[in-house]
Amino acid sequence: MDPYSAEGELINIHNHFHQGQYQQVVDFDTSSFSPDNALPARVLQLRARIALGQADDVLAQVRGNSEPELAAIAALAEQSLGKTDSALQAIETLAASAADNVTVQVVGAIVLQAAGKSEEALALLSQHQASLEAVALIVQIQLQQNRTDLAIKEVSAARRWAQDSLLVNLAESWVGLRVGGEKYQQAFYVYEELAQAPSTTSIRTLVSQAVCELHLGRLEEAQAALEQALKKEPEYVEAIANMLVLNVINGSDDSELTASLRKSDPNHQMLVDLEEKSALFDKVATKYSAKVAS
Numbered sequence: 001m002d003p004y005s006a007e008g009e010l011i012n013i014h015n016h017f018h019q020g021q022y023q024q025v026v027d028f029d030t031s032s033f034s035p036d037n038a039l040p041a042r043v044l045q046l047r048a049r050i051a052l053g054q055a056d057d058v059l060a061q062v063r064g065n066s067e068p069e070l071a072a073i074a075a076l077a078e079q080s081l082g083k084t085d086s087a088l089q090a091i092e093t094l095a096a097s098a099a100d101n102v103t104v105q106v107v108g109a110i111v112l113q114a115a116g117k118s119e120e121a122l123a124l125l126s127q128h129q130a131s132l133e134a135v136a137l138i139v140q141i142q143l144q145q146n147r148t149d150l151a152i153k154e155v156s157a158a159r160r161w162a163q164d165s166l167l168v169n170l171a172e173s174w175v176g177l178r179v180g181g182e183k184y185q186q187a188f189y190v191y192e193e194l195a196q197a198p199s200t201t202s203i204r205t206l207v208s209q210a211v212c213e214l215h216l217g218r219l220e221e222a223q224a225a226l227e228q229a230l231k232k233e234p235e236y237v238e239a240i241a242n243m244l245v246l247n248v249i250n251g252s253d254d255s256e257l258t259a260s261l262r263k264s265d266p267n268h269q270m271l272v273d274l275e276e277k278s279a280l281f282d283k284v285a286t287k288y289s290a291k292v293a294s
Helices: 011-018 022-027 035-051 055-062 068-080 084-097 102-114 118-125 132-144 148-162 166-179 182-196 203-215 219-232 237-250 255-264 269-285
Strands: none
Touching: 011 022, 011 035, 011 166, 022 035, 035 055, 035 068, 035 102, 055 068, 068 084, 068 102, 084 102, 102 118, 102 132, 118 132, 132 148, 132 166, 148 166, 166 182, 166 203, 182 203, 203 219, 203 237, 219 237, 237 255, 237 269, 255 269
8 A cells, every 4th residue: 555645654744744734743643653654754754853943953863874764864954954065965875876765866856956956856856656745846846947838747647646645736736826827726725725724734835825815916815824824933934025025015115024034034035036136227227327307
């Protein structure tokens, strides 16, 4: 039996992870899991702890471990701590020796993509054997490359064998947000269902719901979802960034939110883009001089 199928024993902890419910993953009781699933469950819990900001503790636990799965987790922890060079070296070594390992494929691709090595990440992921998480990462990378056409094909192919899996629904929603039109509403339904149910709600699902609301022009609803997310975690950067977008759309003062985003994540992509565009504007503006009407 596939441990990630609807009847498999990893399905709930796996879904918690991909819904962004990281504390629930850490607290999940895995004592009844079969020996074959003990390590995959531990990997999810370690990844959840890294997502919760506990990379130092995770690295201390797994550093020097020879198992490919835990060696990959050590690299992910290092990457999270800013130790990019050593993380990349570790992943490149693992990719050469254990490229058929699904954890190496997925975690390795995360580290490679974070370092800007998209083609290497895709090459590693391409070796997966029916891994929905690998599919989801492939779709994310293709969307970042503005290859929506490839992302659509990837999701369509996965839908044929994964049917109504959570990860397929999420990947289809990411693509829908890029395609736009009626796809905005379809993506909204996925995130609304996750965000509203107590068993599946998380900060990530609330922010995703708000993004859909923004695209649909429902600004009050988007604000409500973002306020709920920020109430749960005031320093969650994606909630801050999207609230900043909402304020700009509303014509409200954005200085406080900009300062808050800069404090939480000085290198956030939105700030980087704003600085680049501001510099380009200033460069172009120097070519023109003001004319005074006579």
